[in-house]
Amino acid sequence: MHCPATYTCPMRVLAIETSCDETGVAIVEANGDETPRLVAQALHSQVEMHSAYGGVVPELASRDHIRRVLPLARAVLSESGASLASLDAIGYTRGPGLAGALLVGAGVACSLAAAIGRPAFGVHHLEGHLLSPFLSADPPRFPFVALLVSGGHTQLLNVADVGHYSLLGDTIDDAAGEAFDKSAKLLGLGYPGGPALARLAEFGDASVFKLPRPLSQRDSLDFSFAGLKTAVRTHALRLEGSNCEQPRADLAASTQEAIVDVLVRKSMAALERTGLKRLVVAGGVGANALLRSRLEVECKKRQARVHYPELALCTDNGAMIALAAAMRMQRGIAQMSTDYSFDVLPRWPLTALTEQAAAR
Ligand code: KG4
Ligand code: ZN
Numbered sequence: 001m002h003c004p005a006t007y008t009c010p011m012r013v014l015a016i017e018t019s020c021d022e023t024g025v026a027i028v029e030a031n032g033d034e035t036p037r038l039v040a041q042a043l044h045s046q047v048e049m050h051s052a053y054g055g056v057v058p059e060l061a062s063r064d065h066i067r068r069v070l071p072l073a074r075a076v077l078s079e080s081g082a083s084l085a086s087l088d089a090i091g092y093t094r095g096p097g098l099a100g101a102l103l104v105g106a107g108v109a110c111s112l113a114a115a116i117g118r119p120a121f122g123v124h125h126l127e128g129h130l131l132s133p134f135l136s137a138d139p140p141r142f143p144f145v146a147l148l149v150s151g152g153h154t155q156l157l158n159v160a161d162v163g164h165y166s167l168l169g170d171t172i173d174d175a176a177g178e179a180f181d182k183s184a185k186l187l188g189l190g191y192p193g194g195p196a197l198a199r200l201a202e203f204g205d206a207s208v209f210k211l212p213r214p215l216s217q218r219d220s221l222d223f224s225f226a227g228l229k230t231a232v233r234t235h236a237l238r239l240e241g242s243n244c245e246q247p248r249a250d251l252a253a254s255t256q257e258a259i260v261d262v263l264v265r266k267s268m269a270a271l272e273r274t275g276l277k278r279l280v281v282a283g284g285v286g287a288n289a290l291l292r293s294r295l296e297v298e299c300k301k302r303q304a305r306v307h308y309p310e311l312a313l314c315t316d317n318g319a320m321i322a323l324a325a326a327m328r329m330q331r332g333i334a335q336m337s338t339d340y341s342f343d344v345l346p347r348w349p350l351t352a353l354t355e356q357a358a359a360r
Helices: 047-051 058-080 099-116 125-135 176-186 193-201 226-239 246-274 289-301 318-330 351-359
Strands: 011-017 022-030 037-045 089-095 120-124 144-149 154-161 164-170 278-282 305-307
Touching (some): 022 058, 089 099, 125 154, 164 246, 164 351, 246 278
Parallel strands (some): 089 120, 278 305
16 A cells, blocks of 8 residues: 555644643654544643533633634644645544534645645544554554443444444443543532543542443443433432542442443454454543553453553544544545535534445
8 A cells, every 4th residue: 555646745634622621733744555644732621611610611612612623733743844835635534523623634634735735634532542553652453343442432343454344242321531521520529520530530439339331241342331321410409518528539430330340241242243352442431541451451361452542642632533534545545625615514423424334
């Protein structure tokens, strides 16, 4: 496989991520069919701004992306020593995500691309998460099972190659990240809830509260976390008014244990069902230390390997979007917009990419 004829080697791609509450910009470079290399990246998190409201306020998110995106783009260009004109393409997150926030990244990316006469390319946010372990020191090889655990998605996928994803299991209600975030809220913890709940859980005893693990005994690889949230609510209400911290820490630990237990069991079942020996964990919840250590132990028992993105690349960032854009370009499957018109897809299933591939 070689660089598409219209690109010089090394191929240099800048990409912009603005799907939710992080503005990320990054540049990757690729030589031939080598895995692209991260050259520079910059990130601004809006967590502090939204924390006053207990969650993401979409209108504020869009406005902040507008303020941040060009200074971040200047910063990565300067860090990389590359000029805008030397870029071969500009990527942006096309979806899924918040419509207004996505439009900021798409608009800026297409404008920059038009300014230098290079193509712009809309990337699937979850494909970015899924491929992000390729930037780690211990990258996976295709094919693998992917456990995609972000704020809005919990999916198990059979990944044959870039753009070839078949769904093994999905959540029928809340995502794992949502279960962390909602439980954290019920425990009076701040936003984002996942890391806050994990911190409190360190002081708790996970065996104190018996919480449900829905669908865990069935053959299905689907997930359900709504029942867990209801159980956490019931216990949290009972704890209200108590001055004692320990039961809250115990509830946090029991909640984390229940979520991790389900994720690990289903991931192992997916490895068994597919016969694959590689598991990739991607998305914000992949930063959870208990999940990582449990998967490590269970995979070892099965002579399987587990791969993660670097910790800093678990949550949203520009590097994973630039990587996904470059990997698609290397395979000649990037759908470029050369007239600089653009749209965004706030709801966009990852498996739609496989259907596109089949239709080509
Ligand atoms: O992938 P991501 O940054 O954004 C989406 O694309 O949704 O994931 C954010 C999710 C949030 O639900 C957050 O609470 C969760 O990842 N998260 C964690 C941890 N760090 C982030 N959940 C559990 N433990 C963590 N250490
Ligand atoms: Zn994400």
